[in-house]
Amino acid sequence: MTVEQQTTPLRVHSVGSRLDRVDGIEKVTGRATYAVEHGESAGIVDPLHVWLVQSTVARGRVVGVDSRAALAHPDVVGVVDHTSSPRLADTDNGELAILQDAEVHFRGQIVALVLAETPEAAREGAALVEVSYDEEPHEAELREDNATHRPDSVNPDMDTDTDEGDVDAALADAAIVVEQSYRTAYEHNNPLEPHATTAWWTEEDGRDVLSMFDSSQGVHGVVQALAPMLALDPDQVRVRAPYVGGGFGSKGEAHAHVMAAALAARTTGGRPVRLAVTRQQMFALTGYRTATISHLRLGADADGRLTAIEHRVQEQTSRVREFAEQTGSPARMMYAAPHRRTSHRLAVLDVAVPSWMRAPGEMPGMYAHEVAMDELAVSCGVDPIELRIRNEPDTDPETGKPFNDRRLPDCLRRGAERFGWSSRPSEPRATRDGEWWVGTGVASATYPAMRMPGNAARVSALDGGRYAVGIGCVDIGTGARTVLTQIAADALGVPPDHVDLDIADTRLPPASVAGGSSGTSSWGSAIVAAAQRFRADHGDRPDAGVETTASAAADPAAEEYAFHSFGAVFAEARVHRWTGEIRVPRLLGAYSVGRVVNPVTARSQLVGGLVMGLSAGLFEESWRDPRFGHVVTQDLATYHVASHADVLDVDAEWLDEADELFTPMGSRGIGEIGIVGTAAAVANATHHATGVRVRSIPITADRFLE
Amino acid sequence: MEATIHLTVDGTDRSVDVDTRTTLLDALRERVGVTSPKKGCDHGQCGSCTVLLDGRRHLTCLAIAVAYDGAEIVTADGLGGADLHPVQQAFLDHDGFQCGYCTPGQVCSAVGAIDEAKQGRPSHVTDDLEADVQLTDDEIRERMSGNLCRCGAYPGILAAVREAAQG
Ligand code: FES
Ligand code: FES
Secondary structure (H helix, E strand, O other): OEEEEOOOOOOOOOOOOOOOOOOHHHHHHOOOOOOOOOOHHHOOOOOEEEEEEEOOOOOEEEEEEEOHHHHHOOOEEEEEEOOOOOOOOOOOOOOOOOOOOOEEOOOOOEEEEEEEOOHHHHHHHHHHOEEEEEEOOOOOOOOOOOOOEOOOOEOOOEOOOEEEOOHHHHHHHOOEEEEEEEEEOEEOOOOOOOOEEEEEEEEEOOEEEEEEEEOOOOHHHHHHHHHHHOOOOHHHEEEEOOOOOOOOOOOOOOOHHHHHHHHHHHOOOOOOEEEEOOHHHHHHHOOOEOOEEEEEEEEEOOOOOEEEEEEEEEEEEEOOOOOOOOOOHHHHOOOOOOEEEEEEEEEEEOOOOOOOOOOOOHHHHHHHHHHHHHHHHHHHOOOHHHHHHHOOOOOOOOOOOOEOOOOHHHHHHHHHHHHOHHHOOOOOOOOEEOOEEEEEEEEEEEEEOOOOOOOOEEEEEOHHHOEEEEOOOOOOOOOHHHHHHHHHHHHHOOOHHHEEEEOOEOOOOOOOOOOOOOHHHHHHHHHHHHHHHHHHHHOOOOOOOOEEEEEEOOOHHHHHOEOEEEEEEEEEEEEEOOOOOEEEEEEEEEEEOEOOOOHHHHHHHHHHHHHHHHHHHHOOOEOEEOOOOEEOOOOOOOOOOOOHHHOOEEEEEEOOOOOOOOOOOOEOOOOOHHHOOHHHHHHHHHHHHHOOOOOEEOOOHHHHOO | OEEEEEEEEOOEEEEEEEEOOOEHHHHHHHHHOOOOOOOOOOOOOOOOOEEEEOOEEEEHHHOEHHHHOOOEEEOOOOOOOOOOOHHHHHHHHOOOOOOOOOHHHHHHHHHHHHHHHHOOOOOOOOOOOOOOOOOOHHHHHHHOOOOOOOOOOHHHHHHHHHHHHHO
């Protein structure tokens, strides 16, 4: 039974100090087992291999699946298509309801599955399956003239549009107006471990049970998505994810291949199946960030004080399942302005389903907003840091509530000092070092603090003063396994090595997804609640075997405040005067994120976000061919992510603080803020270096040669 | 078509039946059951499948297993014997990873890169091709650039390799 417990602030001992990753040795040796690496010791005996057959048209109907040649292959044991697939009880989720009808919604959709004794045979069998189509005209290109659909809400459940005051009148009266459009490219998350699932069906007490190892950011979420579609009760599906090779949002929800593994395994008479999505297939099947077009209008007085902010967003969704990125959301709360309007319009395309990618909304939205702010700073001749400080709101412009700590100015000042901002020439194109133009740029960062409902933790006493702590959350590389051990230790008042933490299994108490920078806040609060309740019920010397399961009660006092993290990102850019080559020798983020639970894993999280932001700013672009509807740059040779040689001096630091109103640990979440604003800081630095304003990312060398 | 090959993997002799199209990576992962080398791309684009093959770092996804009959393979799991290799300890000390999926490949690549520098092999950023190679930060970054880390742990990896190279 789960009880609700009001928490009190944690008395910190381990929290706030370094603890090496508790799973570090497993990772540096490669002994950590990811989703398709489980063998006999985990009950995976003699698995079959599944290969996906994907549609080669962007829209239409499958009129025939000829599997004779594939089935003639000696090692192919089965082909599943829409005529032979097990039926689903619920097909509302158009992304997951695969192989239920002949419709093709996008190029790359799963149209058949091949099961074989070896991966080589499965792949060969997939190539032997002949699929014929009735092709229909499709639309796969995002343009300003087709992004007109108004969604009911934007991710996760925000207002589509907002309108406050009289933006048009304020812009007409403004001394200074910045009116520009900014674009961000399609981006694919590309965690280094491709999505993968091991699945098998058994019968337990006369009921079917589906078990999986899945590369997922939230095992309980996979159960919630799959169980009703398979007409199973939640306890008939067990999902585990002991190690996950990154996700960055793309493993936040189950994608179609997870259902493919479940359906394929249904046909094997109990033999497990392994389904490893290839890097190329990921570009069609496992989510991505929509390209965005941001139309920004900023109105200000001569001193740069904003009177109006308008952020109109155009982006895309897929016809088969709607996902609307909340790109305009940061403009609703970032700066003070009496007149403000935001909107989101979508092109509804016959394309793969977009989804979460690290800081959905904030990443593309703050890129556009913060480049526009830089343009405003130039227009009114105010230092970019001073401009931002001048536009600090007293209360949250979106809700009217006071912020519980809004320390953006502290971040800007602290970062400026360490970065050496004061020696910056105010004019662009002022510094040349040999063949390189040199400049610096700054941008603000923000991310909402989120605590998810539906979390509980279990504390049990073991022998010898040790405790088992269980919660069904996932460590996708964030360090959750380590920081939750620290939180549990402090909450129980024992050293971290007295805690056996168990995670990543749906047999453990429920936990929300590792997403929205909410993990530590949500899971940690549940652990503190369970530990505090455990001590209240069982005292300091409990008998081995007693246990408590609890969730954290919401704190009504927290309702009165707006909770956001803030940061300031500083970049130095060098642009080669003849080739346009761009290098970023320095990148620094200064953050206000509440209390940092573990400085080592936190630095890695923030630096990792900065690196991904740098990567978005300079390299990442998925190129879709509108004629065929697929992404052409579908591997790591053509979809460039930052490599070691691209990453020079990158560092992060944070303010010493604790937000104990938000969580008992005082932490607010750090997974996403590092990517926010980073591409803008880089873009602003390239402008300062060259005087050339590039209004789209990635910024490539050719843009400086025009 | 199947063939039988012999490999030494982390000190253990293995005889493996492979399809002649099987990569060394799949032979290790699917047939021998050694999953320390990871499959990040299967196309030679990420480095996660790196092992030491007859003493040198090598991408196993770009190697056809039948061509390596008799080879000696050391994965990250076998680098240090019962202990950790100093490069692995340095990765732990500098938190040179997050999710861990690129890490066995990074570690093997770092061991190989340090050895190549000791042998005086130049890289793209080596100025003086005659002199001894100094593993400067730029040299380390260049030599490790075949190993992508999507978690962005490059600063930690750099610090780890720098320390291990000096040690
Ligand atoms: S798996 Fe071999 S280089 Fe990526
Ligand atoms: S640690 Fe995750 S990809 Fe390098």
